[in-house]
Amino acid sequence: MRHKLFGQLSLCVPTMVLALSATLARGDRTFPYQAYVTADDVYVRSGPGQTYYPTDKLKAGQVVEVYRHDPGGWCAVRPPKDSFTWVSTRHLKPLGDGLAQVTTPRVAARVGSRFSTIRDVIQVRLHQDELVELLPDPSGRRDDSWVRIAPPSGEFRWINGKYLDPEYPVDGVRKNSDQDIRPPHESARPIEPGPDADDSRPRETRRDSAPRALSPEAYQKRLDDLDLGLSVMVTEEPTVWQFDEMALEAEHLVTQANTALERGRARMLLAKVERFENIKQRYDAVNHVVADTQRRDRPLAELASRYHTTRRTESSGRFDGRGRLTRVRSPKPGAPRYALVDETGKITCYVTPSPGMSLRHYEQRDVGVSGTRAYIPEQQAYHVMAKHIDVLGAGQLR
Numbered sequence: 001m002r003h004k005l006f007g008q009l010s011l012c013v014p015t016m017v018l019a020l021s022a023t024l025a026r027g028d029r030t031f032p033y034q035a036y037v038t039a040d041d042v043y044v045r046s047g048p049g050q051t052y053y054p055t056d057k058l059k060a061g062q063v064v065e066v067y068r069h070d071p072g073g074w075c076a077v078r079p080p081k082d083s084f085t086w087v088s089t090r091h092l093k094p095l096g097d098g099l100a101q102v103t104t105p106r107v108a109a110r111v112g113s114r115f116s117t118i119r120d121v122i123q124v125r126l127h128q129d130e131l132v133e134l135l136p137d138p139s140g141r142r143d144d145s146w147v148r149i150a151p152p153s154g155e156f157r158w159i160n161g162k163y164l165d166p167e168y169p170v171d172g173v174r175k176n177s178d179q180d181i182r183p184p185h186e187s188a189r190p191i192e193p194g195p196d197a198d199d200s201r202p203r204e205t206r207r208d209s210a211p212r213a214l215s216p217e218a219y220q221k222r223l224d225d226l227d228l229g230l231s232v233m234v235t236e237e238p239t240v241w242q243f244d245e246m247a248l249e250a251e252h253l254v255t256q257a258n259t260a261l262e263r264g265r266a267r268m269l270l271a272k273v274e275r276f277e278n279i280k281q282r283y284d285a286v287n288h289v290v291a292d293t294q295r296r297d298r299p300l301a302e303l304a305s306r307y308h309t310t311r312r313t314e315s316s317g318r319f320d321g322r323g324r325l326t327r328v329r330s331p332k333p334g335a336p337r338y339a340l341v342d343e344t345g346k347i348t349c350y351v352t353p354s355p356g357m358s359l360r361h362y363e364q365r366d367v368g369v370s371g372t373r374a375y376i377p378e379q380q381a382y383h384v385m386a387k388h389i390d391v392l393g394a395g396q397l398r
Helices: 014-024 201-207 216-233 244-256 260-296 298-308
Strands: 033-037 042-045 054-058 063-070 074-077 085-088 092-096 099-102 107-111 122-126 131-135 146-149 157-160 174-177 180-182 321-327 338-341 347-353 366-376 381-391
Touching (some): 216 244, 216 260, 260 366, 321 347, 321 381, 347 366
Antiparallel strands (some): 063 074, 074 157, 085 107, 099 131, 131 146, 321 338, 321 366, 366 381
16 A cells, blocks of 8 residues: 655646646735635545545535645645544544544554545654544444544645636625535525524524625634633633633634635634533532532541641551652643652552642652542542642651
């Protein structure tokens, strides 16, 4: 099975590129730009040529985003909706929430096709520790060797330039939805939603006749600003996360989109906000259980606290956790930042300091931790909300 790598594809023949530019655009265009498919059943391919296997098939009027013109009249486009890439499962570590981490360097990402399981073409190699988005297999087949991921950055699909036209809608064709172009004689007819129509569809339909509120540049800037604000927020503790305004803004951008490409980007951002919202809800639920346990067990906790302050090292069972205190780094927001490990380096339980307590002084020291102990299903381990720390001697961990 041959592997086609694209290092040589950047060597373009200038005259062919100029000819293609004259065919596709009236005047100079800046990459990336939008173009429209001009025929039905146009193949999207895994590389710039007829010899590369098809990955999808598009209909007339669908929008694509062109990033490059290649020799032979082929255009590199952003992977269309529902495109996917294959990665070997032996190089991935599942993290939950639909994410996985690459565990080895230079892992091959293989272009997937919805027509077959062929995966010859490699355009991108993934870096170690890179996060990828896992995708379900709509066929329901289970393959323990391969998994589908969202196409990584830098991966393209190819369409023959003769089937693309940046000015296609100007010639009497109007966009009506993500993948629909309606002829002009139909565009004047009012569109009445049926009894089972989605509540969100009438808003998108009416937007076609309304004046555009934002330019493409201003719309993209609002998306970028919202994405940046989300990235800054999730670097803080989950207790301070607030997504209500962000979710409303993302939903507003979805309804304001004037093209399928903009609508797709806004929906991806909204899904990202909702994913972090779910993480905060789970984090709050764990904290609620801990707080409820503390409230119900407060008399016993106070008694235990007084008992631990006696610092009687001869008692071997008086701690809720024992081991070497180590800082842990997790890619999952909201995860505990400290853990206790035994002499073999295995984590025995996670530790979170009570408000106002700092654990930095105890890092890499053998300690006994007293506090509230609970089990976290997501971590598959116990967790101690630390109220008191005892430094132990070298022999007390045995």
